[in-house]
Amino acid sequence: MKTRTVLFVMLPGLLLISSFIWPIVQVIGLTRPVNQLHNTKCQRVPDLPAVEDAWIDYDADEAYLCGSSQESRQHWLPAILHLNASKLPEHSVDYVAVMDLNTLKHRRLEIVAPTEVTKDFNTHAIEGFHRASDRKHLTLFLNSHRPPAEGRDLAPKLGADSVIEVFETRTGSNQLKWLKTIRHPLIRTPNNIVATSETSFYATNDHRHKVHWGRAFGIFYHVRSDIIHCDFASGETKCIVAAEGVYNPNGIAMGAQNKLWQASSGEPVLTVYEIQSGDHTLIPTDRIPVGRIMDNLHVADDGSVYVNTFPHPLHWVKAAATAGRNKHLAPTEAWRISNNTDESRHLGKKYKVELAFADDGSNVMWPTSAVPWKNKLISTGIFSETVVVCDLS
Numbered sequence: 137m138k139t140r141t142v143l144f145v146m147l148p149g150l151l152l153i154s155s156f157i158w159p160i161v162q163v164i165g166l167t168r169p170v171n172q173l174h175n176t177k178c179q180r181v182p183d184l185p186a187v188e189d190a191w192i193d194y195d196a197d198e199a200y201l202c203g204s205s206q207e208s209r210q211h212w213l214p215a216i217l218h219l220n221a222s223k224l225p226e227h228s229v230d231y232v233a234v235m236d237l238n239t240l241k242h243r244r245l246e247i248v249a250p251t252e253v254t255k256d257f258n259t260h261a262i263e264g265f266h267r268a269s270d271r272k273h274l275t276l277f278l279n280s281h282r283p284p285a286e287g288r289d290l291a292p293k294l295g296a297d298s299v300i301e302v303f304e305t306r307t308g309s310n311q312l313k314w315l316k317t318i319r320h321p322l323i324r325t326p327n328n329i330v331a332t333s334e335t336s337f338y339a340t341n342d343h344r345h346k347v348h349w350g351r352a353f354g355i356f357y358h359v360r361s362d363i364i365h366c367d368f369a370s371g372e373t374k375c376i377v378a379a380e381g382v383y384n385p386n387g388i389a390m391g392a393q394n395k396l397w398q399a400s401s402g403e404p405v406l407t408v409y410e411i412q413s414g415d416h417t418l419i420p421t422d423r424i425p426v427g428r429i430m431d432n433l434h435v436a437d438d439g440s441v442y443v444n445t446f447p448h449p450l451h452w453v454k455a456a457a458t459a460g461r462n463k464h465l466a467p468t469e470a471w472r473i474s475n476n477t478d479e480s481r482h483l484g485k486k487y488k489v490e491l492a493f494a495d496d497g498s499n500v501m502w503p504t505s506a507v508p509w510k511n512k513l514i515s516t517g518i519f520s521e522t523v524v525v526c527d528l529s
Contacts, residue, residue: 163404163429168447170467171494174513177527178499181240184233184523186459187516189261189328189432190507195271196307197237199507199514201523202259202278204230209519210459212258214281214296215327215342217351218459221283221291228257232278232303232312237509240525245305249314253301256282261432265331272307275315275334279326295346298326300339300366322364322375328387328432330396332416335369338378338396340385358383358402363409365416379409379418387432387505392439395421399430399443406430406443406473424487426471436508440474442492444506444515455502460519465497470506470513493526500524 187203208230211223235242247254258281267273281296300318305311327342343351344359363385366375379385384402391397396409396418404427409418428445435441446452451466470493476485493506493513503515503524511529 163449170496171447171469171491172496173491173494174526174528175493175495175499179240179525180522181235181242181525182522184235184242184516185521186518187233187505187520187523188259188518189505190434190514190516190523191262191264191276192237192434192507192509192514193264193266193274193307194437194509195266197509198307199235199237199509200262200264200276201233201235201242201516202230202262203233204228204259206459206461206519206521208258210461212281212283212291213456213459213518214298214325214346215260216456217347218456219291219295219347221288224258224283224288227255230257230259232259232262232276235523237512237514237525243310245312246310247303247312247314249301249303249312253280253314253317256280256297257301258282258296260326261328263329263331263337265334267334274305274307275331276303276305276312277301277329277331277337278303279329279339293347295325298323298346300326300329300337302368316368318366318368318373320366320373320375322362322377323366325361327385330388330390332365332390333367333369336365336367336416338363338365338388338416338418340382340388340398342384342386342401361385363388363396363398363418367416376416378416379420382407386430387434387443389433389435389441391435391441397433397435397441399433401429401431404428404430406433406441422486424473424489426473426489428469428471431503432505434505434507438474440472440508442506442508442513443471443473444503445469445471447494451497452502455519460502460517460521466502467494467496468500468503468515469494470503470515493528500526 211220284294330338363379365378386401387399406424408422433443455464472492502519503517507514
């Protein structure tokens with residue numbers, strides 16, 4: 137009788153541990169070893185601080201990078217509730233650079249835009265699109281988290297006035313010419329972008345709300361958000377919700393066969409969607425366990441997908457408190473997802489998920505993107521002092 141009573145009392149606790157606490161322990165990596173893989177042949181590229189994301193022009197072997205300063209990131213990064221806009225410089229120090237991937241030489245582009253665009257230009261992600269009739273003509277999409285127009289001191293209450301800035305340039309140019317600012321009620325907390333034409337794109341809203349009490353408890357409490365699609369070909373910006381009820385959607389990338397890949401910074405699962413050509417909505421077709429919370433992802437020229445992950449996110453959170461200026465190391469991993477071609481595919485294992493790169497944080501610091509190019513991996517980090525290029529061969 138006593139045994140039954142004890143089991144009856146313990147059962148709710150065991151269920152709580154198995155269904156709620158243990159998954160959190162796994163996600164935050166409390167029992168996870170620090171891996172090291174392909175991190176001995178890495179080269180730092182100086183003078184490229186705080187680069188959150190990169191887009192590669194494979195025609196020209198060049199990477200387009202959007203960066204800032206560590207100090208600005210410490211005060212202002214709405215995605216992680218750094219909302220002290222009053223400490224930002226009066227005029228933005230954010231930049232867009234182009235790096236030759238063969239020589240690692242780089243240059244910053246002159247941004248030709250109205251003052252209201254450049255003054256509060258606070259970059260996050262970058263995406264490019266080639267014009268079909270002239271592939272040297274590039275349209276670049278960047279999400280910019282402007283401080284609220286009502287006043288920088290109101291940022292903790294109102295959040296960011298986030299927009300998508302659209303630019304054009306040409307391969308080899310030193311200028312980035314502003315075309316349009318995209319603002320819409322559905323563009324709330326934009327994180328990553330995938331261009332579908334010169335005048336349309338998908339974007340993830342990493343949170344449902346710009347500011348909300350629940351955002352301070354992200355590991356334990358989630359309000360599902362969405363992925364949107366916007367089109368401004370007519371001159372009027374029209375946006376729709378393409379996928380609803382998504383856990384902390386972060387990086388997205390366009391894959392083969394009309395597929396959209398989406399990483400999550402809230403659950404250790406990568407989702408694959410089928411793009412509906414008629415209305416641009418997204419139908420989920422696959423959910424791929426990765427075992428890590430993720431940031432940006434990029435598609436290699438062979439069709440495989442590389443995703444940057446945080447195997448020990450609590451270390452990343454500690455580094456994020458000062459935007460990396462406290463030098464706290466945070467381990468990092470990049471995973472490669474590809475179509476499974478071995479015999480296990482007949483057992484339902486459609487995808488192969490394998491570790492491609494790992495570092496304890498001493499070589500590659502606080503990366504948010506792991507971008508494949510040939511046999512190399514370009515690591516960029518929203519808090520990093522430099523871009524790092526590692527040889528995976």
